[in-house]
Amino acid sequence: MSGTALLEAVIDGILAGGVYALMAAGLTLIFGVMDIINIAQGIMVILGAYLSFELSVHAGIGLLPGLLITVPAMFCLGVAIEFCFMRRLRDQDRTQMSILVTYAVAIVIEGVLTAIYGVDYQQLSASYVNSSVHMFGFYLPDIYLIGFGMAVALLVALYYMLYRTKFGRGVRASLQNRTAADLIGVDVNRVRTLTVGIGVGVTAVGGVVFGATNSFNPNTGYDLISRLLAIVVLGGMGSIAGAMAAAVFILVINDVVAVWWSPTWAPIVYFVALVIVLSVRPQGLLGHAAVRAQ
Amino acid sequence: MRVLSRLTNGNMRLGGAALLAAGASALSVAVASAGAHATGRTASKSPIMIGASLSLSGDFSADGQAFARGYQLWAADQNKAGGLLGHPVKMQIISDASNPAQVTTNYQKLIGSDHDQLVFAPFSTLLTIPAARVAERYQYAMVGGADGGPTVFSSGLRNVFDVSIPVKNNLVTFATWVASLPKSKRPKTAAYVTVNDPFTQPQLPVAQAILKKAGVKTVLNKVFPAEVTDYNSIASQVAGDKPDLVILGSVDVPTVSAFTHVFIQQHYNPKAFIATAGPDQGAQFVKAVGSGNENGIFVPNGWYPGFKKSDSQKMVREYVAKYGGSASGVNADVAEAYAVGQVLAQAVKATHGFDQQKIISYLKSGVTLNSVQGPVKFDKLGENLAQKTLTFQWQNGKLVQVIPTSAAGSVRPQYPKPAWG
Numbered sequence: 072m073s074g075t076a077l078l079e080a081v082i083d084g085i086l087a088g089g090v091y092a093l094m095a096a097g098l099t100l101i102f103g104v105m106d107i108i109n110i111a112q113g114i115m116v117i118l119g120a121y122l123s124f125e126l127s128v129h130a131g132i133g134l135l136p137g138l139l140i141t142v143p144a145m146f147c148l149g150v151a152i153e154f155c156f157m158r159r160l161r162d163q164d165r166t167q168m169s170i171l172v173t174y175a176v177a178i179v180i181e182g183v184l185t186a187i188y189g190v191d192y193q194q195l196s197a198s199y200v201n202s203s204v205h206m207f208g209f210y211l212p213d214i215y216l217i218g219f220g221m222a223v224a225l226l227v228a229l230y231y232m233l234y235r236t237k238f239g240r241g242v243r244a245s246l247q248n249r250t251a252a253d254l255i256g257v258d259v260n261r262v263r264t265l266t267v268g269i270g271v272g273v274t275a276v277g278g279v280v281f282g283a284t285n286s287f288n289p290n291t292g293y294d295l296i297s298r299l300l301a302i303v304v305l306g307g308m309g310s311i312a313g314a315m316a317a318a319v320f321i322l323v324i325n326d327v328v329a330v331w332w333s334p335t336w337a338p339i340v341y342f343v344a345l346v347i348v349l350s351v352r353p354q355g356l357l358g359h360a361a362v363r364a365q
Numbered sequence: 366m367r368v369l370s371r372l373t374n375g376n377m378r379l380g381g382a383a384l385l386a387a388g389a390s391a392l393s394v395a396v397a398s399a400g401a402h403a404t405g406r407t408a409s410k411s412p413i414m415i416g417a418s419l420s421l422s423g424d425f426s427a428d429g430q431a432f433a434r435g436y437q438l439w440a441a442d443q444n445k446a447g448g449l450l451g452h453p454v455k456m457q458i459i460s461d462a463s464n465p466a467q468v469t470t471n472y473q474k475l476i477g478s479d480h481d482q483l484v485f486a487p488f489s490t491l492l493t494i495p496a497a498r499v500a501e502r503y504q505y506a507m508v509g510g511a512d513g514g515p516t517v518f519s520s521g522l523r524n525v526f527d528v529s530i531p532v533k534n535n536l537v538t539f540a541t542w543v544a545s546l547p548k549s550k551r552p553k554t555a556a557y558v559t560v561n562d563p564f565t566q567p568q569l570p571v572a573q574a575i576l577k578k579a580g581v582k583t584v585l586n587k588v589f590p591a592e593v594t595d596y597n598s599i600a601s602q603v604a605g606d607k608p609d610l611v612i613l614g615s616v617d618v619p620t621v622s623a624f625t626h627v628f629i630q631q632h633y634n635p636k637a638f639i640a641t642a643g644p645d646q647g648a649q650f651v652k653a654v655g656s657g658n659e660n661g662i663f664v665p666n667g668w669y670p671g672f673k674k675s676d677s678q679k680m681v682r683e684y685v686a687k688y689g690g691s692a693s694g695v696n697a698d699v700a701e702a703y704a705v706g707q708v709l710a711q712a713v714k715a716t717h718g719f720d721q722q723k724i725i726s727y728l729k730s731g732v733t734l735n736s737v738q739g740p741v742k743f744d745k746l747g748e749n750l751a752q753k754t755l756t757f758q759w760q761n762g763k764l765v766q767v768i769p770t771s772a773a774g775s776v777r778p779q780y781p782k783p784a785w786g
Contacts, residue, residue, distance in 0.1 A: 076602060076605055079601060079605065080598050080601075083597050083598045083601055086597075087595050087598075090595075091595075181422070185422070189430070190421075190426040190427050190429075190430050191427060191649050191652075192427060192618045192619060192622070192649055192652070192653050193652065194652070194653045194655075196655055200626065201626055201629040201630055201655070201785075202630070203630040203631065203632070210632055212627070212630040214630075215597070284595075284597070284623070284626070285594065285595075285619060285622075285623060286618055286619035286623070286653040287619075288426065288427065290422055290423050290424065290426050290463075291619075294592055295594055297592075298594065322595070325595075325598070326597070326598035329589070329599055329602075330598055330599075330602050333587065333588065334587055334588065334589030334590065334593065334599050335561060335588050335589060337590075338590060338592070
């Protein structure tokens, strides 16, 4: 095992971490604000990939310009899901029930995708999917660099929205104490609806990068969800920066262990790391204890 | 939050699949009729129900659906030929969502509750073991087309059969050919990377032993879990070691596709690249790796759409007529499934009935049976030793038979592998 291979694994982990942060950002937002565990997040990533596939193959719209359509489309889907299903959940058993509700949503989406596309594997293609740049003595894949760049840009935008806008103050107020937020005039229902819309909308960005780096079919989402949930829990529920930090942390550990030792042990090691971190900081890397006290 | 902790410890895939399977089963997903256009004497007799659990969703869904088509195609042909002993055949296919626990439930239902007269195996070694255990309790024969992993035959099951080639010998033909190359042309180094699956894992050590004896040095030997969603680090490590030969133990298209894309990104083109499964998936594989990138990739198998055998060619024509596409896009799973029906039909005909013990004894009697994949002759364990593994290669957008080079129908292998694209 050379130092070069180890360094390459670290860089791969950082870049792949950005891609996973893109997929987990929406999950942490919804989790943090609404205490809703969105089991459908994995299939929504795949749905985002299918939308990009559709635009790319049938309308000739490139993967990145296509985001101007897929992100708003997924935002509308998120709003509809919140309005139709999540809003009806009672506060006292919201978290537990949300698992069932979002699982049902996942099955419906999976069923619709299967009916339309079948189970044949698809993969998004573009000129930058197979190209790479030579930097630091390594070939760094363009698609991962693009994914990482989009992750940073998107997470900065979400951070700005949360901490520099009136809507963001409403989100954070709802996150800290939804009853108090209601009392001071925050329209909590509106905040929740828009939060789910944003959370699902950003998933389209994760979907396009996932679909360009992996073959997918309507069943692929199940492999993603356990890792995305681990990222959200480790980063701190509701923390966008935490999702980024946790994604990079987990993927770097995963890739280094895979290269240095064995890919079989990689998930075990990062789940052990997850347990250790959570036993020291139950609120996650960048989460706030008060949030979970609600 | 017990549910959450279960999700975060990585069990979601299985748990999700189980719930999905339960839902699918509850809805009795697919009671797929074989078309049963029974004519003449078959019309007056009651139908024979043949049950099978297949992965219509989940990790093996692409293979499971291809298997379903193969079973249905055989049943339709059998009905056209008068059914089984004059009875029309009806397939009862229910989904297991690629979940071993659901497979057990499904065969309990098919045999114990529905009393189907015959059962066909599910897809994969992984799912056949629990299925065969249920079938053995009811003393049913369990004949499959994709259950050739050694664990199936070392499980002490006396009722299980695989009409395809035993998995552990899959790479022998290829490895022997590599070892036979002149020393100046022979690869000097090889990487062995495989998913931890009972189908792939037994194959690599056999090939490695042959190549090691021929002086091919191992530079990497790694096993990765089936749940991997990011192959970048593993594939980059292979590319970084720059072996002349890559042997990839894969069960599906996404794995081979991910390695291919990383190899291209890393400007690495091995002299030879073989994957145990994935490249045999026809048009799906080409679509995933990108047109042109498939050329030069090898895959071991016992059958391909161009296989020169009359019943195989008829099956391919019927498949294209029924499901569309082109002959080269027909998945090898279809032939494996079709062959299961052919073999059981011959056993039923020879034993003049549906007595499972008689069928099992007949299949183990050393008789040679016919299938679209070639001859079938089971040993005492239920492995088919009558066929020899062939190795195929994508050349100019077509999957062609290349090894053994002396075999009828083989064309010259492309070596070294052409550049990507």
